[in-house]
Amino acid sequence: xxxxxxxxxxxxxxxxxxxxxxxxxxxxxxxxxxxxxxxxxxxxxxxxxxxxxxxxxxxxxxxxxxxxxxxxxxxxxxxxxxxxxxxxxxxxxxxxxxxxxxxxxxxxxxxxxxxxxxxxxxxxxxxxxxxxxxxxxxxxxxxxxxxxxxxxxxxxxxxxxxxxxxxxxxxxxxxxxxxxxxxxxxxxxxxxxxxxxxxxxxxxxxxxxxxxxxxxxxxxxxxxxxxxxxxxxxxxxxxxxxxxxxxxxxxxxxxxxxxxxxxxxxxxxxxxxxxxxxxxxxxxxxxxxxxxxxxxxxxxxxxxxxxxxxxxxxxxxxxxxxxxxxxxxxxxxxxxxxxxxxxxxxxxxxxxxxxxxxxxxxxxxxxxxxxxxxxxxxxxxxxxxxxxxxxxxxxxxxxxxxxxxxxxxxxxxxxxxxxxxxxxxxxxxxxxxxxxxxxxx
Amino acid sequence: xxxxxxxxxxxxxxxxxxxxxxxxxxxxxxxxxxxxxxxxxxxxxxxxxxxxxxxxxxxxxxxxxxxxxxxxxxxxxxxxxxxxxxxxxxxxxxxxxxxxxxxxxxxxxxxxxxxxxxxxxxxxxxxxxxxxxxxxxxxxxxxxxxxxxxxxxxxxxxxxxxxxxxxxxxxxxxxxxxxxxxxxxxxxxxxxxxxxxxxxxxxxxxxxxxxxxxxxxxxxxxxxxxxxxxxxxxxxxxxxxxxxxxxxxxxxxxxxxxxxxxxxxxxxxxxxxxxxxxxxxxxxxxxxxxxxxxxxxxxxxxxxxxxxxxxxxxxxxxxxxxxxxxxxxxxxxxxxxxxxxxxxxxxxxxxxxxxxxxxxxxxxxxxxxxxxxxxxxxxxxxxxxxxxxxxxxxxxxxxxxxxxxxxxxxxxxxxxxxxxxxxxxxxxxxxxxxxxxxxxx
Numbered sequence: 001x002x003x004x005x006x007x008x009x010x011x012x013x014x015x016x017x018x019x020x021x022x023x024x025x026x027x028x029x030x031x032x033x034x035x036x037x038x039x040x041x042x043x044x045x046x047x048x049x050x051x052x053x054x055x056x057x058x059x060x061x062x063x064x065x066x067x068x069x070x071x072x073x074x075x076x077x078x079x080x081x082x083x084x085x086x087x088x089x090x091x092x093x094x095x096x097x098x099x100x101x102x103x104x105x106x107x108x109x110x111x112x113x114x115x116x117x118x119x120x121x122x123x124x125x126x127x128x129x130x131x132x133x134x135x136x137x138x139x140x141x142x143x144x145x146x147x148x149x150x151x152x153x154x155x156x157x158x159x160x161x162x163x164x165x166x167x168x169x170x171x172x173x174x175x176x177x178x179x180x181x182x183x184x185x186x187x188x189x190x191x192x193x194x195x196x197x198x199x200x201x202x203x204x205x206x207x208x209x210x211x212x213x214x215x216x217x218x219x220x221x222x223x224x225x226x227x228x229x230x231x232x233x234x235x236x237x238x239x240x241x242x243x244x245x246x247x248x249x250x251x252x253x254x255x256x257x258x259x260x261x262x263x264x265x266x267x268x269x270x271x272x273x274x275x276x277x278x279x280x281x282x283x284x285x286x287x288x289x290x291x292x293x294x295x296x297x298x299x300x301x302x303x304x305x306x307x308x309x310x311x312x313x314x315x316x317x318x319x320x321x322x323x324x325x326x327x328x329x330x331x332x333x334x335x336x337x338x339x340x341x342x343x344x345x346x347x348x349x350x351x352x353x354x355x356x357x358x359x360x361x362x363x364x365x366x367x368x369x370x371x372x373x374x375x376x377x378x379x380x381x382x383x384x385x386x387x388x389x390x391x392x393x394x395x396x397x398x399x400x401x402x403x404x405x406x407x408x409x410x411x412x413x414x415x416x417x418x419x420x421x422x423x424x425x426x427x428x429x430x431x432x433x434x435x436x437x438x439x440x441x
Numbered sequence: 442x443x444x445x446x447x448x449x450x451x452x453x454x455x456x457x458x459x460x461x462x463x464x465x466x467x468x469x470x471x472x473x474x475x476x477x478x479x480x481x482x483x484x485x486x487x488x489x490x491x492x493x494x495x496x497x498x499x500x501x502x503x504x505x506x507x508x509x510x511x512x513x514x515x516x517x518x519x520x521x522x523x524x525x526x527x528x529x530x531x532x533x534x535x536x537x538x539x540x541x542x543x544x545x546x547x548x549x550x551x552x553x554x555x556x557x558x559x560x561x562x563x564x565x566x567x568x569x570x571x572x573x574x575x576x577x578x579x580x581x582x583x584x585x586x587x588x589x590x591x592x593x594x595x596x597x598x599x600x601x602x603x604x605x606x607x608x609x610x611x612x613x614x615x616x617x618x619x620x621x622x623x624x625x626x627x628x629x630x631x632x633x634x635x636x637x638x639x640x641x642x643x644x645x646x647x648x649x650x651x652x653x654x655x656x657x658x659x660x661x662x663x664x665x666x667x668x669x670x671x672x673x674x675x676x677x678x679x680x681x682x683x684x685x686x687x688x689x690x691x692x693x694x695x696x697x698x699x700x701x702x703x704x705x706x707x708x709x710x711x712x713x714x715x716x717x718x719x720x721x722x723x724x725x726x727x728x729x730x731x732x733x734x735x736x737x738x739x740x741x742x743x744x745x746x747x748x749x750x751x752x753x754x755x756x757x758x759x760x761x762x763x764x765x766x767x768x769x770x771x772x773x774x775x776x777x778x779x780x781x782x783x784x785x786x787x788x789x790x791x792x793x794x795x796x797x798x799x800x801x802x803x804x805x806x807x808x809x810x811x812x813x814x815x816x817x818x819x820x821x822x823x824x825x826x827x828x829x830x831x832x833x834x835x836x837x838x839x840x841x842x843x844x845x846x847x848x849x850x851x852x853x854x855x856x857x858x859x860x861x862x863x864x865x866x867x868x869x870x871x872x873x874x875x876x877x878x879x880x881x882x
Contacts, residue, residue, distance in 0.1 A: 071581035074797050078587060134575040140512035143758050291769040317584055324762035328732040356515050
């Protein structure tokens with residue numbers, strides 16, 4: 001099935017002023033919609049990271065895409081890889097640009113995984129296309145659904161007051177500021193009431209660790225033992241602080257996510273916690289972001305749960321393969337999320353449906369986005385009891401609302417934002433001298 | 442796509458008196474053909490191990506298969522697994538019957554991988570069915586072909602004189618006895634001349650190791666450095682002997698396959714070879730036969746090449762997943778073979794086409810089988826330059842010759858053979874006191 005057209009549409013959506021150790025979310029989050037059109041006029045769609053660099057990278061892959069067979073994905077992966085890597089002396093290939101450290105790289109911005117990101121977007125769109133051509137849902141193309149509902153976790157954020165977007169894009173904000181335990185519990189209650197989530201993650205690394213410990217304990221007191229809790233400070237803590245927090249929250253956390261930067265640091269935290277008799281698993285999507293990171297991470301014991309992300313691990317099939325790898329090595333598997341629209345959410349849903357080992361509730365920023373920004377013809381994807389039902393229609397099971405997509409593109413043009421820089425937003429709105437530090441405490 | 446019928450047909454094919462450390466091949470090799478029929482009357486086919494136990498195991502899975510959706514394979518895998526495993530205290534499952542040691546288990550006879558074998562056969566048939574229903578070749582269902590021709594290796598055997606089959610099934614034998622270097626080189630020349638193979642494997646473990654070393658060196662002298670050589674004594678050697686052979690053949694072997702039993706033994710061989718400055722990789726399909734074996738094998742360094750086999754690792758997708766795992770850990774990947782017909786060969790071809798990391802020429806016993814026993818309507822699958830072209834027709838790309846299949850079944854009934862017992866054949870025809878020993882030397 002020949003691909004005759006590729007459309008790459010950058011979009012922006014309103015994003016509230018959420019806080020993390022990276023800084024402050026800008027008023028807009030950026031995404032990119034990829035559409036592949038087959039010679040018989042079918043269209044497959046995918047959503048991926050946003051901004052100017054993603055757009056340029058996808059456009060660079062255009063010659064490899066146009067004329068390619070949508071089924072020949074492994075071949076396309078090789079061709080995309082060649083565009084963004086250079087040969088090494090040992091016969092392998094390495095990324096054109098690899099940062100010395102991942103610590104300060106945002107998901108979607110790493111030079112190390114450009115090929116995986118570009119191919120991942122193309123693969124999802126091609127699988128949607130194949131599904132539409134054959135009348136088969138994407139999860140069935142991946143090996144078949146093992147579950148019909150995919151659980152997600154409530155994703156709490158410390159937050160400044162106000163909604164996302166600027167001027168005509170300004171959104172109402174019902175959440176308010178969130179910088180203490182009462183507000184955290186209120187945010188959790190509202191999010192759980194609205195969507196039914198059965199587990200809760202707090203994006204930490206914003207307040208001094210003792211305050212965040214207190215906030216997790218407040219969530220535990222409010223929700224009881226039946227609701228798994230997680231905290232993710234995005235590497236804001238030293239090894240010592242991470243161990244201290246892990247000990248303080250022993251028995252309270254389902255897992256502790258990326259407390260400190262790097263696999264060696266994570267491994268040191270793990271060994272410190274085990275020495276203190278604390279078996280809380282460590283999860284990571286920062287220290288561990290590609291297959292290349294896996295052997296060292298497993299050898300060092302730096303992650304007991306991999307938070308996968310098909311957007312930067314190289315697509316849906318890559319994550320089903322990671323699932324088998326994790327199952328083989330006794331490592332847990334869940335999914336990381338960036339700010340995203342329903343198209344990414346449904347790709348995650350199909351993937352989780354077909355990945356038996358992916359049993360933990362996945363992350364999603366989706367509740368922070370608004371109806372006005374959704375680009376699906378069917379509108380916002382609903383959560384029922386914290387879960388999304390796996391579509392049964394062909395492909396990803398949705399169609400784009402082209403007017404909404406056009407509005408997303410206009411919003412992108414208007415916003416002026418072309419990359420994510422949470423540090424700059426923090427300086428602009430909170431503290432002109434603010435710097436991202438990892439670790440900070 | 443509902444499965445409404447499953448046909449399980451045991452077949453026998455003439456097999457010449459090939460020797461290995463297991464003993465002597467019987468006059469018949471046994472296989473099983475599985476056909477799944479969809480509600481709209483399409484049929485998907487697969488070939489797997491043979492004999493009474495395979496037949497019974499597939500029949501035991503029948504209730505899980507009939508009425509199942511051919512696309513819901515991950516779910517079927519779980520159901521099949523439940524039929525052949527029991528729960529463990531830690532929440533996992535273990536095979537109903539696990540032998541204490543794999544050393545004396547023949548491929549296709551292990552109690553540890555019944556579920557993987559049964560599901561593997563069903564999955565291949567279901568993928569053939571899906572391919573036929575959607576007009577797509579199986580390799581494209583697996584992620585897309587990265588190559589159009591799949592290289593196989595010449596598979597040399599020490600051998601008694603005579604062809605396979607008995608009475609009306611007796612086949613002419615042009616190979617003759619093969620028990621010395623001249624005969625080994627002659628066999629290799631004939632097989633390479635007939636099929637164009639570009640690499641050569643000798644099944645060893647039959648003659649004293651020094652004779653087999655001499656035979657490999659004779660092959661090297663006859664074929665030169667351009668033809669990779671391998672030897673596989675099926676665990677017939679001690680660690681010390683394995684190291685001695687590895688040193689004697691340093692620089693001559695592409696890899697040394699299963700010289701000694703067990704991963705610990707293999708690891709000891711590896712370390713001994715490295716200490717002697719010999720970097721010949723070790724390959725295994727004996728010490729390492731399932732995903733469960735992989736972590737210990739990698740940790741110990743007991744295998745640098747995994748010889749996969751979709752028939753007992755759990756199907757085609759499982760091997761594409763193993764491919765990613767091997768790529769991640771820097772382990773080579775190739776394919777093991779048992780005596781098989783063209784249906785298994787083509788499943789291997791589709792798999793290798795879609796598994797980029799599978800770059801080594803695969804094993805195949807196919808040249809030892811004869812035209813009379815082939816069950817494909819298109820007849821024997823040809824090798825061109827040692828490779829098989831990847832089919833472009835839907836599914837596996839072939840149809841069964843139902844008369845030939847019926848003859849295979851009659852041959853099965855007539856043969857009286859219901860399981861593989863190379864040791865018994867050796868006692869019957871060569872030495873009444875012969876015993877399989879691993880290691881022997």
